[in-house]
Amino acid sequence: MLTGDKLNKFSIICDHERKEIESRLNKIIKNRKPSTLYKPGNYILEGGGKRLRPILVLLSAKAVGGSISSFYNAAIAVELLHNFTLVHDDIMDNADKRRGRITLHKKYDLSTAILVGDSLLSVAYEYLLKDCNGNTKEILVTFTKGLVDVCEGQSLDKEYEVLKQVTLKEYLFMIEKKTAAMAEMCCKMGALLGNGSIKEVNDLAKFGRNLGIAFQIQDDLLDIIGNEKEFGKITGGDLVEGKKTFLLLKALEVAKGDDLKKIKLIIKQKGISPELIEEYKNIYLKLGVIEEAKKEIKKYSVKALKSLQVLKNEEDRFILTALADSLIDRSK
Amino acid sequence: MLTGDKLNKFSIICDHERKEIESRLNKIIKNRKPSTLYKPGNYILEGGGKRLRPILVLLSAKAVGGSISSFYNAAIAVELLHNFTLVHDDIMDNADKRRGRITLHKKYDLSTAILVGDSLLSVAYEYLLKDCNGNTKEILVTFTKGLVDVCEGQSLDKEYEVLKQVTLKEYLFMIEKKTAAMAEMCCKMGALLGNGSIKEVNDLAKFGRNLGIAFQIQDDLLDIIGNEKEFGKITGGDLVEGKKTFLLLKALEVAKGDDLKKIKLIIKQKGISPELIEEYKNIYLKLGVIEEAKKEIKKYSVKALKSLQVLKNEEDRFILTALADSLIDRSK
Structure with missing residues (x-):
């Protein structure tokens, strides 16, 4: 854990870049x-969010000696790609709300939402290409692999929703595709844009991948131990929806007898009634799956941080460590 | 018009490349x-079609001195991009059939169809990048501009469907984005891949653009004068659907009195009853809009063919001329 001046410096950089990205994002397609x-495309971009992915691109570029200000278009590109997935995922999930606002397909209509998603992706490539002045092919291959993976991950996610049995291994494979591949892509792209060495590029890619896995398991964990107000979602929401999270799948592995029967009910009945959340939280506690999740998060974050040893500059190591800490110890 | 040996050579090349593309397309994602x-992605790829766009890429590459066999991946990429638009357009149009087969979203479901579209686009970029070994940035910018345009064109198309008034100028702007931009992109990309000169690249781009416009107006015309069996669509289908085609918008410009009233009814009532097709065909004939359409097609095809003068090799000029002729004088 970092403290004092260094942490302060990290916060200042992050806040500054987040504002920069926000201000650029709001201009990109508004008047096109x-x-x-x-206009509907701008609606989703105005919806806020952590803007984590573009920050990963910028900090990775800086970490290998690149200049942050040269890569804002590429950073914007990954945020556009992310928003493309949000718009299409919300249709597939038939979601009503996103970050407290009506989802795009509900505010407009299905056709508009499909087309807005497609067009955000097209503009993502357009912006990425603006910042490609050297190793264009490698950068584009990296970005495209992220896109291919995220489509495959979403497909697995939808498939697992209806499958009776999913193993923890399958789940991890899915989140590697759906969440971790995107974080990996951001870090690798940043390192490529900043003209990092092969080892820097590969190690920052690993940093992103492992951070992404830790982040997703943390997300699953926050559903159970998170503070509703901070996390912005109802505690136990995944249980109510019957979502196959790390906790549920781990519980299926370790539970026996009555506990196992109860855990199986979550899947069989496609979720539980909200009154039962407390009972199930206690089962999770008893089975030790909350501790297991914490251990797993720790495992992947240690792996992630280890990859940062490749960085020569101490300050950059600190900044990325602080970013990882802030994501893994987050409460929202 | 070309005849004899040269035309024969064109047919042989086209058939050969179409088969090559078909066989490669069928392998690409089948076992992924x-x-x-x-699997659903493969379903749309198996649906056949003219495979015009990849042929445009290959013949344009050859026309500037490139070797066709080096660019099959790029050719496949434009066909994947085209199929991405088909899958998403079919959802937006709520279409039941495509090339005589059930549309993807009806055969599977909405989520699958959205995701298959996205994923075809992701694999399109993946394949395009395989063949980029020189001017990668320019090639990717060209491909991406085609994608941006096709999204904008589709958005205009959906917008015009519900608008009471659309001018011929607006219609031409829309088809430039939706149809012509894609043909332009294919020809320009082929020329870039084949390492053509700046003039060759620009002139082949113009060839594609003008050919695309002529092709679309011909499509509108075939709805009225086409042979149902050959064209594969019901004569007058656009009238029945109330589609704002070149013919309808031209008729709105030139009609007066009772004719104008009748033409306006097509829009007001969102299409006409099939029994009235003959009557409306006769109005179109009387107003001269069929002749006007033919003139317009001629105008754009002359422009297209003029751009081919840039090509040094006579045989290549002949092949692309034959391709243009076959598209413009087509009956299906």
Whole structure:
């Protein structure tokens, strides 16, 4: 854990870059024509969020000696790609709300939402290409692999929703594709843009991948131990929806007797009634799956941080360590 | 018009490349995992079609001195991009059939179809990058501009469907984005891949753009004068659907009195009853809009063919001329 001045410096950099990205994002498509396409596109971009992915790109570029200000378009590109997935995922999940606002397909209509997603992706490539002045092919291959993976991950996620049995191994494979591949892509792309060495590029890619896995398991954990107000989601929401999270799948592995029967009910009945959340939280506690999740998060974050040893500059190591800490110890 | 040996040579080349593309397309994603994503993806690729866009890439590359066999991946990429648009457009149009087969979202479901579209696009970039070994940035910028345009064109198309008034100028702008931009992109990309000169690249781009416009107006015309069996669509289908085609918008410009009233009814009532097709065909004939369409097609095809003068090799000029002729004088 980092403290004092260094942590302060990290916060200042992060806040500054987040504001920069926010201000650029809000200008990108606002006034583009046709407005029937780009106005709804701007709606999703205005929705806020942590803007983590673009920050990963920028900090990785800086970490290998690149200049942050040269890569804002590439950073914007990964945020556009992320928003493309949000718009299409919300349709597939038939979600009503996203970050407290009506989802795009509910505010407009299905056709608009499909097309807005497609168009965000097209503009993502357009922006990425603006910042490609050296190893364009490698950068584009990296970005495209992230896109391929995220489509495959989403497909697995939808498939697992209806499958009766999913193993923990399958779940980890899915989140590697759906969440970790995107974080890996951001860090690798940043390192490539900043013209890092092969080892820097590979190690920062690993940092992103392991951080992404830790982040997703932390997300699953926050559903159970998170503070509703901070996390912004209802505690136990995944249980109510019957979502196959790390906790549920781990519980299926270790539970016996009555506990196992109860855990199996979550899947069989496609979720539990909200009154039962407390009971199930206690089962999770008793089975030790909350501790197991914490251990797993620790395992992946240690792996992630180890990859940062490749960085020559101490300050950059600190900044990325602070970013990882803030994500893994987050409460929202 | 070309005849004899040269035309024969064109047919042989086209047939050969079409078969090559077909055989490669059928292998690309068939065995990729997860099969819940790629099996439905393969379904749309198996649906056939003219494979015009990849042929444009290959013939343009050859026309500037490139070797066709080096660019099959790029050719496949544009066909994947085209199929991505088909899958998503079919959802937006709520279409039941595509090339005589059930549409993807009806055969599977909405989520699968959205995701298959996305994933075809991701694999398109993956394949395109395989063939980029020189001017990668320019090639990717060209491909991405085609993608941006096709999204904007589709958005305009959906917007015009519900608008009461659309001018011929607006319609032409829309088809430039939706149809012509894609043909332009294919030809320009082929020329870039084949390492053509700046003039060759620009002139082949113009060839593609003008050919694309001529092709689309021909498509509108075939709805009225086409042979149902050959064209594969019901004559007058656009009238029945109330589609704002070149013919309808031109008719709105030139019609007066009772004719104008009748033409306006097509829009007001969102299409006409099939029994009235003959009557409306006769109005179109009387107003001269069929002749106007033919003139317009001629105008754009002359422009297209003029751009081919840039090509040094006579045989290549002949092949692309034959391709243009076959598209413009087509009956299906």
